[in-house]
Amino acid sequence: MINVFFDMDGTLIDSANAITCAVNEIRADLNLNPLPKEKIITIINTPNVDWAKELYNIDNFHHSGFKDGFEKYFIKHYKQSVILFDGVIELLQFLKSKNCFLAIATNAPQSSLSSILKKHNIIPYFDKILGVSVGIEPKPNPQMLNLLINEAPYPTSIFIGDSQKDRECAKNAKIPYYHAKWYQTENLKENEFDSVQTLKEYLLKYL
Numbered sequence: 001m002i003n004v005f006f007d008m009d010g011t012l013i014d015s016a017n018a019i020t021c022a023v024n025e026i027r028a029d030l031n032l033n034p035l036p037k038e039k040i041i042t043i044i045n046t047p048n049v050d051w052a053k054e055l056y057n058i059d060n061f062h063h064s065g066f067k068d069g070f071e072k073y074f075i076k077h078y079k080q081s082v083i084l085f086d087g088v089i090e091l092l093q094f095l096k097s098k099n100c101f102l103a104i105a106t107n108a109p110q111s112s113l114s115s116i117l118k119k120h121n122i123i124p125y126f127d128k129i130l131g132v133s134v135g136i137e138p139k140p141n142p143q144m145l146n147l148l149i150n151e152a153p154y155p156t157s158i159f160i161g162d163s164q165k166d167r168e169c170a171k172n173a174k175i176p177y178y179h180a181k182w183y184q185t186e187n188l189k190e191n192e193f194d195s196v197q198t199l200k201e202y203l204l205k206y207l
């Protein structure tokens with residue numbers, strides 16, 4: 001039995017289109033031109049990038065996540081267009097059948113998580129759901145993972161994500177990491193996966 005921690009956006013849920021629409025709606029309200037999806041996703045997944053400056057041309061903005069202060073835009077578009085990646089429900093069911101401790105560690109604001117996750121009926125699978133809030137630092141800071149490790153019941157913890165921030169967070173927390181590349185079916189590196197079946201094969205080594 002193990003503890004399995006998941007990132008949310010880009011790992012469990014396919015939110016790239018929703019994020020792009022939300023960011024560009026915010027930009028339109030700020031009289032800025034739209035950005036292409038690839039640029040937006042690169043900005044939010046890259047550590048040490050000033051997301052407020054890059055996405056919204058806002059200087060000296062002290063919120064810790066790119067959604068903070070703009071939650072209504074993201075909730076609107078998540079409700080409209082976000083879907084789970086294929087096989088996620090089956091993976092969660094499998095892990096729960098093995099009595100794994102499951103948790104989410106996401107840079108989305110804690111206040112927005114219930115609205116986002118309820119749509120997909122996956123909240124009951126998770127023992128803990130952590131987002132960014134007062135006193136909870138965003139990834140790649142390992143605080144979220146360390147809090148989960150301290151609360152989780154088993155000695156082995158694993159983190160599954162899709163960004164460089166996730167990779168660095170797992171390294172900082174000193175736990176194994178597996179990297180989602182759902183749309184890249186070629187040239188996958190060690191510990192990368194493009195399907196639930198491949199991820200499941202990785203996890204079976206611990207079960």
